[in-house]
Amino acid sequence: MLLEINNLCVDYDKVPAVRNLNLEVKEGQVVCIVGPNGAGKSTTAMTIAGAKRATSGSIVFDGVDLGRIPPETVAAHGISLVPEGRHIFGRMSVRENLLVGAPLIRDQGQHGPRLQRMYDLFPILGERRDQVAGQLSGGEQQQLAIARALMTAPRLLIVDEPSLGLAPQFVDLVFSTFARLRDEGVTLLIIEQSSRRALALADQLYLMRSGGIVMEGTVDELTANAEFEATYFGEVTSG
Amino acid sequence: MNWLQLIVDALSLGGAYALVALGIGLVFGVMRMINFAHGDLITLGAYALVVPSSAEIARPFIGDLGVWLMVPMIIGFVTLMMLATERFAFRPLRAHNADGASLLIASFAISYLIQNVILFVHTGRPKSVNILDSLSGYISIGDVRLPLIDVATVAATVVLFAFVIIFLGFTRPGREIRSASEDFLMARLLGVKANRVIAYAFAVSGVLAGAVSLLYVAKTGVLDYRMGVPLAIAGFVGTVLGGMGSLWGAMMGGLTLGIASALLQALLPPELRASRDAFLYGLVILVLLVRPQGIFSSSKRLERV
Numbered sequence: 001m002l003l004e005i006n007n008l009c010v011d012y013d014k015v016p017a018v019r020n021l022n023l024e025v026k027e028g029q030v031v032c033i034v035g036p037n038g039a040g041k042s043t044t045a046m047t048i049a050g051a052k053r054a055t056s057g058s059i060v061f062d063g064v065d066l067g068r069i070p071p072e073t074v075a076a077h078g079i080s081l082v083p084e085g086r087h088i089f090g091r092m093s094v095r096e097n098l099l100v101g102a103p104l105i106r107d108q109g110q111h112g113p114r115l116q117r118m119y120d121l122f123p124i125l126g127e128r129r130d131q132v133a134g135q136l137s138g139g140e141q142q143q144l145a146i147a148r149a150l151m152t153a154p155r156l157l158i159v160d161e162p163s164l165g166l167a168p169q170f171v172d173l174v175f176s177t178f179a180r181l182r183d184e185g186v187t188l189l190i191i192e193q194s195s196r197r198a199l200a201l202a203d204q205l206y207l208m209r210s211g212g213i214v215m216e217g218t219v220d221e222l223t224a225n226a227e228f229e230a231t232y233f234g235e236v237t238s239g
Numbered sequence: 240m241n242w243l244q245l246i247v248d249a250l251s252l253g254g255a256y257a258l259v260a261l262g263i264g265l266v267f268g269v270m271r272m273i274n275f276a277h278g279d280l281i282t283l284g285a286y287a288l289v290v291p292s293s294a295e296i297a298r299p300f301i302g303d304l305g306v307w308l309m310v311p312m313i314i315g316f317v318t319l320m321m322l323a324t325e326r327f328a329f330r331p332l333r334a335h336n337a338d339g340a341s342l343l344i345a346s347f348a349i350s351y352l353i354q355n356v357i358l359f360v361h362t363g364r365p366k367s368v369n370i371l372d373s374l375s376g377y378i379s380i381g382d383v384r385l386p387l388i389d390v391a392t393v394a395a396t397v398v399l400f401a402f403v404i405i406f407l408g409f410t411r412p413g414r415e416i417r418s419a420s421e422d423f424l425m426a427r428l429l430g431v432k433a434n435r436v437i438a439y440a441f442a443v444s445g446v447l448a449g450a451v452s453l454l455y456v457a458k459t460g461v462l463d464y465r466m467g468v469p470l471a472i473a474g475f476v477g478t479v480l481g482g483m484g485s486l487w488g489a490m491m492g493g494l495t496l497g498i499a500s501a502l503l504q505a506l507l508p509p510e511l512r513a514s515r516d517a518f519l520y521g522l523v524i525l526v527l528l529v530r531p532q533g534i535f536s537s538s539k540r541l542e543r544v
Contacts, residue, residue, distance in 0.1 A: 049428055075430040087425040089418050091485075100418045101429035103411060152430055 001060075002027045002187055003048070003156060008057035010040070010047050017043040019211040021057070025156065025204075030178070030188045032198045035208035036231075041191045042084050044208070045160045048189075049081035050074035061156070076104055080154035084161045084191075086145040090134030094125050097133050097144055101152040110153075118147040121177055139170030146177065150186075157181070158189045163197065171197060199223075207231065241383045245505050251389040253497025254396030255454055257490050259474030260481065261403060262447035264489025267478060268420030269440045272342040276324060276349035277448060278471025284317035284452030285462050286357055289368050297366035297462065306371060314449030321445030324349050325438060333433075350471075357464040371457040388458050399450055400490065403443065407486065412439045420484065473497070476523055482533025491535045496523070 003025040010018040018040040046052040050071035059066040119126030122143040163171040175197040192198040207215040222228045288302030377384040407413035418426040419436045481492025
């Protein structure tokens with residue numbers, strides 16, 4: 001098991017946001033957490049990445065307990081988060097954005113090839129490498145945010161709401177990139193409010209509501225479930 | 240007053256303010272804290288030039304060494320002291336999740352601590368000290384005699400700016416400082432170590448403070464235990480004027496403030512010159528009323544904050 005979360009509880013501004021959450025991600029899998037706004041999905045992602053502290057429970061990544069480990073150390077262990085809202089460094093160039101995470105790859109000789117690989121995955125970033133990132137369009141910024149997270153050569157890539165606010169052609173591009181990454185063996189944890197694209201890609205699905213997992217299973221298992229149909233597909237608006 | 244002389248005067252004061260503003264801006268960028276002790280670190284560097292004693296006449300200490308030893312020693316000393324304030328005051332507070340207000344109060348505490356240590360060791364009497372005697376002369380350009388120290392200040396400022404621009408733009412620590420200044424948490428999520436990037440910012444801030452110690456004493460020849468305070472205020476105002484959180488803005492804000500101050504000094508009627516700072520800071524208020532986000536900051540950035 002690559003990631004194992006047991007009985008995780010997290011407060012957000014002293015209000016419980018995640019309650020007794022259990023979740024597992026196997027190496028090479030694509031796991032999707034879906035659920036309505038305010039279900040605690042982003043809080044879960046931020047807590048795994050070390051950006052929020054759990055009040056109780058455990059997060060074990062490849063045998064290492066991530067409790068009380070700061071985000072930079074979590075990143076060094078091989079987890080990279082693309083947070084909701086992209087958070088690109090708008091005043092730095094595209095290339096500089098990508099290089100921020102590069103030092104996590106110890107072998108400096110690999111930085112150049114890794115950079116080139118990102119330009120291959122997202123050709124627009126190669127074309128705009130010297131442009132200030134703040135001038136990119138929303139879709140281009142999302143590509144940059146994903147590429148920047150991949151620059152750290154993560155073993156687990158967590159992407160929070162990758163299709164939020166994106167034009168359909170960018171959603172296609174982002175998810176075809178995820179499919180490509182999956183084929184290359186990258187483990188993915190995708191968080192989406194509602195997206196058919198995410199479901200199509202996932203090996204394992206978790207439905208989250210009011211801070212806890214209310215349903216889990218493979219895509220086939222869950223889509224056969226009437227309750228899942230009602231709570232999830234009833235809200236599908238994008239993808 | 241001759242225009243050339245006025246320009247050099249304005250650039251020399253503006254340059255010094257810009258160095259202070261940039262030093263404060265670097266730390267503000269990564270910690271979102273105004274380090275009010277910055278000015279007192281400048282004072283500390285200045286006092287390191289003389290032998291610690293309560294004697295009325297200052298005896299040169301590091302200030303007696305050749306320029307090639309004195310400059311790196313003062314800059315090195317201030318940088319170390321700056322790093323020490325980070326390591327022993329701010330870092331423990333951050334480890335306990337202190338909020339911005341606590342950090343600000345801590346910077347005031349360090350400021351008063353330094354002032355009182357100097358007061359205790361050196362007494363409150365201003366001391367005179369001569370360093371960089373070779374800069375006490377003048378350069379003659381036609382009919383104009385320019386003080387060598389002012390020309391040297393402008394040159395040193397240009398060199399230090401170039402150093403900071405190269406450091407921030409083309410080195411890994413510089414890139415880390417800039418990324419952390421834009422989005423500290425995001426930088427950490429990409430593996431940038433919080434303590435290390437903050438230490439980098441304090442170190443560069445210390446180098447700039449040490450340089451200002453030398454330039455200030457070389458120009459005025461006077462040591463006073465509160466000499467850094469107005470510099471810190473000017474630097475702080477410079478960062479606000481330029482647009483909080485933007486390093487380029489801090490630099491330009493400090494420069495603008497210094498130039499405006501020198502121009503007012505030269506152009507105000509003599510009977511009003513004593514109230515120069517009232518006019519200067521009145522202007523600052525006017526500018527901020529029109530552009531609350533600062534002169535060199537885009538309005539978009541304020542929305543983001």
